[in-house]
Amino acid sequence: MEKFFKLKSIPAYLSLQNIDTDMIIPKQFLKTIKRTGLGKSLFYEMRYDENGKIIKDFILNKGPYNQSKILLAGKNFGCGSSREHAPWALLDFGIKCVISSSFADIFYNNCFKNGILPIKIDEEKILELSNYSKRQEEIEINLEKQEISFGNKVIKFKIDEFKKKCLIEGLDDIDLSIGKIKQIDAYEQMINSNKPWILRNG
Numbered sequence: 001m002e003k004f005f006k007l008k009s010i011p012a013y014l015s016l017q018n019i020d021t022d023m024i025i026p027k028q029f030l031k032t033i034k035r036t037g038l039g040k041s042l043f044y045e046m047r048y049d050e051n052g053k054i055i056k057d058f059i060l061n062k063g064p065y066n067q068s069k070i071l072l073a074g075k076n077f078g079c080g081s082s083r084e085h086a087p088w089a090l091l092d093f094g095i096k097c098v099i100s101s102s103f104a105d106i107f108y109n110n111c112f113k114n115g116i117l118p119i120k121i122d123e124e125k126i127l128e129l130s131n132y133s134k135r136q137e138e139i140e141i142n143l144e145k146q147e148i149s150f151g152n153k154v155i156k157f158k159i160d161e162f163k164k165k166c167l168i169e170g171l172d173d174i175d176l177s178i179g180k181i182k183q184i185d186a187y188e189q190m191i192n193s194n195k196p197w198i199l200r201n202g
Contacts, residue, residue, distance in 0.1 A: 003167075007141040008141075009067075009138055010068055011129060012065035020079045021081050021082070021086040025042060025044070025088075026044050039090075067094070070095070072126055073099065079107070084114070096117065098117075100120065103120065112167060115170070117143060119157045
């Protein structure tokens with residue numbers, strides 16, 4: 001997983017509330033288990049019409065927002081089913097940070113596991129950032145300092161220290177398991193010595 005330190009980008013503002021995971025990546029695109037190639041289908045039903053043509057006035061279809069790495073979103077972002085394809089699609093599109101006043105819990109945790117930083121701030125600060133985004137100027141996310149900088153202003157945000165450490169060091173669940181391989185081996189040896197029937201086949 002790519003390490004996350006700082007991020008600069010012109011933010012894209014998607015004002016809709018309660019955007020669920022089916023809106024982020026519709027069910028017909030869930031057949032793959034690959035994390036790549038989903039970006040083109042992100043927000044498919046909002047980005048394309050019924051004939052598959054691009055809807056030009058959708059925010060992520062307009063320059064420079066079609067290159068945004070930071071998404072400003074309405075409250076309760078990522079609700080609905082627990083599909084991990086949702087953060088995969090965001091990341092494949094190029095979005096590495098989502099800022100909202102609230103997230104669905106499963107989506108929120110899935111973001112960290114896939115290298116995306118979800119930031120929770122007050123709705124009035126979301127509105128302030130959305131107004132700034134109209135200037136088409138970059139904002140900066142500093143994860144170590146837990147700050148969002150724009151113009152001459154700074155917004156502080158909170159984050160769990162362990163999740164912060166994982167993002168900064170680029171650690172996903174597999175990396176965390178590998179880091180505990182000695183403890184896992186020692187435990188298996190202990191079980192094999194004291195309770196060998198547990199590890200027997202059949």
